[in-house]
Amino acid sequence: MTQNTIQYITPNDSIYPQQLRNIHDPPQKLYYRGDHTLLQSQKMFALVGSRKMSTYGKQLVSLFIPPLLVHTIVIVSGLALGTDAQAHKETLHNEGKTIAVLGSGIDDASIAPSSNIWLAYKIIASGxxxxSEYPPGTPGYPQHFPERNRIIAGLAQGVLVTEASIKSGALITAKLAAEYGKDVFVCPGTIFAPLSAGTNTLIKNGAFLVTHPNDILxxxxxxxxHTATIIKTKVKQxxxxxxxxxxxxxxxxxxxQSMEELMQKTGLPQDKLLATLTQLECEGIITALGGTRYAFI
Known part of the structure; x- marks a missing residue:
């Protein structure tokens, strides 16, 4: 059997995840490709958010995932466009393990969205x-995605919602996680951003407001x-x-750090330093504070 072989398990199998036995309507079949031993992990955490992820949302994914991986936590998400895909990519970028729960079949022809098929390959190749509960050949029908959210919520110890509009599917995952007795963590956002309307509502309704990975840990x-540990992890990348x-x-x-301090410590010419700072800003690793000062996020 190769990693690309599609297999399935049922609740009668010993490797069926115990977490899913305890939810309402556990899937009767789970099709998988990749390392099924991840299903035995007791250290899974879900990260979900908007398919129309903003720059702020991307920064949040980059902020929260690396510290979780330090504790060898398996990141669970849904392979959808936007936040889901970014959660998987950030995990792989930091050499972590991730589970993608699909709302379609997991054969090449059915993976939805099809634009993420190469990401799916990378997930498998990286262990x-x-x-999915849907057999090979099943398209990603709209009703499947809310249904698969119960699997994401069921597997995870907790769920982080980075961004969500008031009608976002991420709110379904959060609601199910709360019903299962899991912790729901939410990043706050400006009241003027539509992508923060759903998350801010979750906070008003009692979800954990988080502004730092240690809040979750x-x-x-x-x-x-510690921040130094996170930075050293980033340096290796x-x-x-x-x-x-x-x-x-x-x-x-x-x-x-100020621009002057960075020039003095690195010895880099100003143009090279600015280009490098811009690169790290785009990747959500540092942020400009104004007045030529920068901070590690």
């Missing part, structure tokens, strides 16, 4: 897992992660870009 019973590594290392002792 992750594709999962503490609530779930994991040790907190840029082995082929020594100027980026040099720049990130500057933030280990002080999470805020």
């Amino acid at each position: 992750g897992l594709l999962l 503490t609530e779930l019973g994991y040790p907190e992660i 840029f082995a082929q870009q020594p100027e980026v590594q040099k720049l990130l290392t500057c933030f280990v002792k002080d999470a805020q």
Whole structure:
């Protein structure tokens, strides 16, 4: 059997995840491609959000996932456009394990959205897992996506919603997670952003407001992660870009740095330094504070 072979399990199988036995309407068949041993992990966490992810939403994904991976937590999401795809990509970028729960069949011809088929391949090749209750050949019908959300919510210890409009499917996942007794964590957003209307409503209704990864880790019973640890993890990702590594290392002792300090510590010319800072801003790793000061997010 290869990783690309589609297999299925039922509640009668010992490898069927215990978490799903405890939910309402557990799937009677789970089709999978990849490493099924991930289903035995007791350290799964879901990250969901808007398909129309904003720059802020991308920054949140980049902020919250690396510290979770330090504790070898498996990231669960839905392979949808936007936040789901970014959650899987960020996990793979940080050499973590991820499970994609689809609202379609998991054969090549059925994977929905089809534009994410290469991401699906990468998930499998990196030791992750594709999962669905729908047999091969099943298209991604609209009603399937709310249905699959119960699997995402059921598998995870908790769920983080980064962004959601008032009618977002991510709110369904959050609602189901709460019904299953799981922790629901939510990132706040401006009251003027439609993509924060749903998340702000969740907060008003009692979800955990989080502004730092340690808010989640503490609530779930994991040790907190120090900023320096996160930075050192990021540095490893840029082995082929020594100027980026040099720049990130500057933030280990002080999470805020001025342009002058960075030029002095890195020895990089101003144009190269600005280009590197812009790259890290685009990737959601640092942010400009104004007045030529920058901070590690």
